[in-house]
Amino acid sequence: MPTPTLLQSIAITLIQCVLVVLFVFVVVPLTVFAERKVLGHIQQRLGSTRVASGHIGITGWMNRGMWKWGRIPVLSYWRGIPGLLADVLKLILKEDIIPAKADKFVFFIAPALSMVSAVVVFAAISFVPGTFFVFPAWFPGLGGLPVSGGIADINVGLLWILGVASVGVYGIVLAGWASNSKYPLLGGLRSAAQMVSYEVPLAISLLAPVVLTGSLNFGEMAQRMATGTSAWGLVPQVFGFLIYLTCGFAETNRLPFDMPEAENELVAGFHTEYSGMKFGFFYLAEYINMTVVSALAAGFFLGGSWLLPFGLQGLVNQLLPADAWIAGPHAIFFVAKIIFLLFTYIWVRGTIPRYRYDQVMSVAWKYLIPLALVNLLLAAFVRCAV
Amino acid sequence: MEHFIETIGRNMFAIFGVMALGGAAVVVASRSAVHSVLAFLFAMLCIAGCFLSLEAEFLGMAQILVYAGGIVVLFLFVVMLVEVSKAKEKEVFQLQSRYAIGAVLLGVAAFAAVFRKVIFGAASPQALVLRTDLAQGLDVAKQNAQAVSRGLFADYLLPFEILSVVLLVALVGAVVLAKTERV
Numbered sequence: 001m002p003t004p005t006l007l008q009s010i011a012i013t014l015i016q017c018v019l020v021v022l023f024v025f026v027v028v029p030l031t032v033f034a035e036r037k038v039l040g041h042i043q044q045r046l047g048s049t050r051v052a053s054g055h056i057g058i059t060g061w062m063n064r065g066m067w068k069w070g071r072i073p074v075l076s077y078w079r080g081i082p083g084l085l086a087d088v089l090k091l092i093l094k095e096d097i098i099p100a101k102a103d104k105f106v107f108f109i110a111p112a113l114s115m116v117s118a119v120v121v122f123a124a125i126s127f128v129p130g131t132f133f134v135f136p137a138w139f140p141g142l143g144g145l146p147v148s149g150g151i152a153d154i155n156v157g158l159l160w161i162l163g164v165a166s167v168g169v170y171g172i173v174l175a176g177w178a179s180n181s182k183y184p185l186l187g188g189l190r191s192a193a194q195m196v197s198y199e200v201p202l203a204i205s206l207l208a209p210v211v212l213t214g215s216l217n218f219g220e221m222a223q224r225m226a227t228g229t230s231a232w233g234l235v236p237q238v239f240g241f242l243i244y245l246t247c248g249f250a251e252t253n254r255l256p257f258d259m260p261e262a263e264n265e266l267v268a269g270f271h272t273e274y275s276g277m278k279f280g281f282f283y284l285a286e287y288i289n290m291t292v293v294s295a296l297a298a299g300f301f302l303g304g305s306w307l308l309p310f311g312l313q314g315l316v317n318q319l320l321p322a323d324a325w326i327a328g329p330h331a332i333f334f335v336a337k338i339i340f341l342l343f344t345y346i347w348v349r350g351t352i353p354r355y356r357y358d359q360v361m362s363v364a365w366k367y368l369i370p371l372a373l374v375n376l377l378l379a380a381f382v383r384c385a386v
Numbered sequence: 387m388e389h390f391i392e393t394i395g396r397n398m399f400a401i402f403g404v405m406a407l408g409g410a411a412v413v414v415a416s417r418s419a420v421h422s423v424l425a426f427l428f429a430m431l432c433i434a435g436c437f438l439s440l441e442a443e444f445l446g447m448a449q450i451l452v453y454a455g456g457i458v459v460l461f462l463f464v465v466m467l468v469e470v471s472k473a474k475e476k477e478v479f480q481l482q483s484r485y486a487i488g489a490v491l492l493g494v495a496a497f498a499a500v501f502r503k504v505i506f507g508a509a510s511p512q513a514l515v516l517r518t519d520l521a522q523g524l525d526v527a528k529q530n531a532q533a534v535s536r537g538l539f540a541d542y543l544l545p546f547e548i549l550s551v552v553l554l555v556a557l558v559g560a561v562v563l564a565k566t567e568r569v
Contacts, residue, residue, distance in 0.1 A: 005388070006388055006391055006392065007387065007388055007391070010391070103418070103420070105421075106420065106421070106424065109424075154443060155443055155444075155529060155530055155531065156443045156444050156447045156530065156531050159444065159447035159448065159451060159531075160447055162451055162455075163434075163447050163448075163450035163451040163454070163455055164450065166450075166451060166454070166455025166456070166459075167427075167431075167450065167454050167455060169455070169459055170424075170427065170459070170462070173459070173462055173463070173466070174420070174424070174462075177420055177462075177466050185466070188466070189463065189466065189467070192459055192462065192463045192466075193463070195459075196456065196459055196460070196463075199455070199456075216531055
């Protein structure tokens with residue numbers, strides 16, 4: 001492999017950034033689509049499980065056919081796509097309204113802060129073990145150069161993720177303040193308090209796997225989980241994982257904890273005054289954050305990002321020969337874990353009703369933080385014992 | 387082109403430093419308290435950039451996590467609640483400006499007193515050197531977090547614990563003040 005020059009390495013990094021943004025713009029609409037469908041089935045919402053083009057194309061033909069045969073075509077996967085398309089079109093085409101008394105600059109910068117902090121987190125997450133692909137020799141300027149699976153494989157990856165994600169709270173708080181109206185302000189204040197409190201147990205619960213593996217680097221941690229004794233993997237951080245997931249729901253303002261936008265109390269919370277693509281940025285940021293939380297959970301609690309979950313990898317490596325396909329790390333396991341956790345997000349949203357605001361705060365301070373501390377202590381004992 | 391990028395890379399510290407100073411200037415000059423907090427956030431992120439340009443990754447990330455992610459959020463929280471009217475706020479700001487100038491001068495003097503050897507003398511700032519038994523098997527340039535933790539919890543354990551007690555005193559003091567106000 002030739003070593004890239006400075007300009008070439010900058011170009012490669014830019015290409016990686018574009019790939020990450022593309023990944024985000026593929027994953028988010030798919031998650032929104034899945035959310036509509038799954039919620040439609042859980043809560044018997046009719047639109048998203050049935051709407052399809054009734055007139056044109058293969059969907060319309062099959063739709064008409066199934067009705068004709070006396071069947072309700074609920075399980076056809078394309079159903080709900082027109083709704084999704086209409087939603088995306090609406091986001092892009094809708095008029096961008098700025099309230100007359102809003103603080104223009106802050107109003108403008110708030111959705112950008114949300115979006116940027118959500119996307120930049122991906123810098124420390126490597127999707128593919130080792131080299132992602134090698135440029136073919138004919139490629140102008142970059143022929144034969146490898147592109148690694150993560151943008152920046154830094155030593156303190158976990159801290160980067162936590163730090164940048166914690167900047168995301170400004171987007172919500174400033175949006176609430178800049179709108180200059182009552183409900184957004186209340187939503188912003190709620191989110192400031194909620195996100196700052198849930199950050200504490202979130203970070204502590206993430207520390208337990210760090211203590212167990214002794215690394216803050218995303219890729220290195222996965223490697224140590226693979227090569228370490230299977231005893232660590234077989235005693236998974238169940239409590240840590242549950243605490244982390246709860247805090248993850250709160251950090252992304254998803255349903256049991258969606259205080260900042262509680263529809264029945266605050267109209268739409270912090271983004272009441274937003275419309276068009278500015279609202280779209282908040283929407284995107286929420287789903288990107290969900291993906292980030294899922295990716296972190298996959299890496300830290302489900303047995304390293306590219307391996308089989310629950311310590312199965314240790315067993316597989318002992319039973320099977322080392323050159324078996326399943327014995328190595330694979331990006332597909334990572335993606336599968338992310339998809340499963342995103343489904344969990346939707347599942348919980350469809351199942352558990354919203355907390356009251358004081359309950360949200362007491363859950364964080366009175367239960368989750370002590371539990372997370374005890375969990376960390378146990379992890380430290382395990383580390384000492386092994 | 388390549389030369390240009392390399393020059394920028396070498397001077398990253400100066401660039402981030404100037405940006406941080408600019409942010410700090412906006413904090414003082416801004417009329418709206420929320421804008422001040424935003425500029426403060428910007429300055430904090432730039433200081434994190436300074437740390438990163440010195441390859442102190444752990445410190446840079448801790449800077450973002452603690453200051454940008456925690457403390458400035460609380461500032462914002464308070465400022466959003468306190469901000470009542472523009473006129474009143476202006477008055478408070480003008481009242482403070484005299485003391486502010488004095489405080490800045492005092493701060494500069496204190497800073498110069500501490501770093502006078504570095505600034506005026508020939509002595510160069512000394513890098514943190516771990517005890518040899520601690521540094522064993524550690525690549526300090528690459529394992530930043532580990533190096534800092536070994537220094538903090540072995541070489542400098544007593545100052546570190548004293549600092550935490552000082553912080554605790556501040557916390558208890560805040561609680562006491564809040565209590566007396568409420569009664």
